[in-house]
Amino acid sequence: MTQNILYIHGAYASPTTFRHLIEHLPDHRAVFADYDCLTTSVEGVVRHLKATAADNFGGEPYSIVAHSLGGLVALRLAADGEPIERVFTMSTPFGGSQMASLLTLVYFKTPVFADINPQGLTIRGVLASRISAPVRSIVSTSGGSPLMHEANDGVVTVSSQTRLAGPEYHTVEYNHFEVLLADPVIALAQQFLFEAAD
Numbered sequence: 001m002t003q004n005i006l007y008i009h010g011a012y013a014s015p016t017t018f019r020h021l022i023e024h025l026p027d028h029r030a031v032f033a034d035y036d037c038l039t040t041s042v043e044g045v046v047r048h049l050k051a052t053a054a055d056n057f058g059g060e061p062y063s064i065v066a067h068s069l070g071g072l073v074a075l076r077l078a079a080d081g082e083p084i085e086r087v088f089t090m091s092t093p094f095g096g097s098q099m100a101s102l103l104t105l106v107y108f109k110t111p112v113f114a115d116i117n118p119q120g121l122t123i124r125g126v127l128a129s130r131i132s133a134p135v136r137s138i139v140s141t142s143g144g145s146p147l148m149h150e151a152n153d154g155v156v157t158v159s160s161q162t163r164l165a166g167p168e169y170h171t172v173e174y175n176h177f178e179v180l181l182a183d184p185v186i187a188l189a190q191q192f193l194f195e196a197a198d
Contacts, residue, residue: 003028004057010068011037031056037112046076079129090138090179093156095163096123135167136192143175
């Protein structure tokens with residue numbers, strides 16, 4: 001049976017984010033999220049992707065591969081009872097971003113900052129959700145930004161990436177964007193999504 005995978009990119013990105021990864025995975029049916037985090041909230045993306053998955057997978061189970069903000073969307077989908085088999089996330093801010101708390105004061109009409117505010121509804125909802133599907137999460141640790149005063153990957157803190165209880169965490173020494181190109185990460189995705197599912 002052909003594996004169904006929904007790919008969900010991160011903030012300010014596009015489906016091309018996953019081109020290299022897909023080229024190195026076994027054949028499967030790939031469907032892509034495409035959204036603008038400046039105009040659409042995580043909840044809006046979740047509503048749209050439920051319809052996208054139904055249209056493309058016809059009610060069949062599917063797995064998710066997600067990067068960064070896309071991982072929050074993935075967990076919201078899984079918590080809403082979608083027929084999800086497995087969730088593979090990379091560099092996801094499960095605990096949000098303290099900087100977003102400040103940015104929401106200035107850019108209060110921009111959904112992405114509200115979505116990653118640690119005190120916001122999205123982060124609180126993700127942290128409180130119960131996910132029955134197995135979750136493997138890649139924690140990226142290199143490329144630290146001096147703007148954050150704790151270990152980070154240049155975009156997201158390590159503590160935020162490991163804030164959610166339940167996932168199988170794998171720490172890698174790549175930055176926030178290198179994880180999408182790294183051979184060890186691709187191997188972890190292949191093993192989790194294809195070999196473990198057999």
